[in-house]
Amino acid sequence: MSLRTFAPSVRVGNWNEDVSLEEDLLKDFLEKREKGELLIQKSNYLKTKILQKTELSIPKDGFLHFGEVVILLNPENREETLSNTSPVHGNVTLCVSPAESAVHSESLLEAPCGISASTNVKPHVRNAFVITSVDGSALGETLHYGQNFALRTTEGFMGHLYLTSDQKTFLKCSKKSCLQEVSLTNKPLYQTCWQIVYLDPQLRLEHEGLPVPANTKVLIVHSKTNQCLAVLRKYVLWTFFGKDYEVTAHTFLNAHKAEGNENHWILVTGNPSDDMDTMFDRPKPPSEQTEDAENKGSRYSQ
Structure with a gap:
């Protein structure tokens, strides 16, 4: 066996x-x-x-000042909403988009760092920027139309990065549209200088040098290249935070030779009341609500 x-x-x-x-x-x-x-x-x-919640500055006189914390909001265009020509409706804010290498590091964010636009319009660390002086103006002084300034990320984890742009080249341009790239850098150079320009081109010269009111539609122009900051809602960017949209420096002119809705921005400040987050969330006066309703009705009738 x-x-x-x-x-x-x-x-x-x-x-x-x-x-x-x-x-x-x-x-x-x-x-x-x-x-x-x-x-x-x-x-x-x-x-x-x-994504930690942050507090925005509350200006006392209704104007923007150096050192104030704001969010940059590209408002929804009602005409595009009615005609369904825009792939994404609603307001979007300028946001920081870290690269994949940032996930492997627990230290501060490092440059270069990307920029995109998000539909999250609540104030948090990712979309908050500080109005910074580049010409020696003291903290608290009023920002004027045509004056150079810089946009810097907040204190702490964001690491003091500056919004920057430069002439596009074959090797350096935005990913989707191949237009002038916008990003963040840790060095305050002339490429990090921007200007606020009055929205209406026919009244632009008259407003040169006047204080910039907060929570009002304006243009943000790059000082070196003279290109306007823009949001391209038809180009989608996938980030750690979901679906965002491409941001570039390019001036889009309509049939009237005026800057298009892609270039419109509102520097939103905080709301002194307790039940709202920003001034943009405040309810409109009855007169403005009636005017908006009449405009919307006239567009539908057409």
Whole structure:
């Protein structure tokens, strides 16, 4: 009678090495989890830091001042909404879009860093910017039309990055539209200088040098290239925070030789009341609501 030497439970090959490898992988995973070094933990840490709610500045006189914290909002265009020509409706805000390398780091955000537009219009660290002086103006002084200034990210995790742009080249341009790129840098140069320009081109010269009112439609023009900051809602960018839209520096002129809706911006400030977040969320006066309703009715009748 022959003795059975092998059975299904007998391990063959490099089974001992495989078991040791699995144990080492599990041990390494548990150590990284305890230290918070897993990729999903770092991603959640980044989102927690950058989506933290922030408070906007509340100007006392209704004008913008150096050192104030604002959000840059591109308002919804009612004509595009009615004609369904825009792929995304609603308001969008200028937002910081970190690269993939930022997820692997727990330190401050590093330059260069991307910029995009998000439909999240609530004030948080990602879309808050500080109006910064570049000509020696003191904190608290009023910003004027045509005056150079810089837009800087807030204190702490954002790392003092400046909104910048430069002439487009074959190697450096926006990803989707191939227009002039807009990004963030850590060095305050002439490329980081911008100007506020009055919206109506026929009254632009008359407003040159006057204080810039907050929560009003304006143009943000790059000082070096003379191109307007713009949102391209037809170009989608996928980020860690969902679907965003491309931001570039390019002047879009309509049939009347005026800047298009892509170039319209509102520098939104905080609301002194307790039940709202920003001045943009405040209910309109009855006169403005009636006017908007009449305009909307006339467009539908046409």
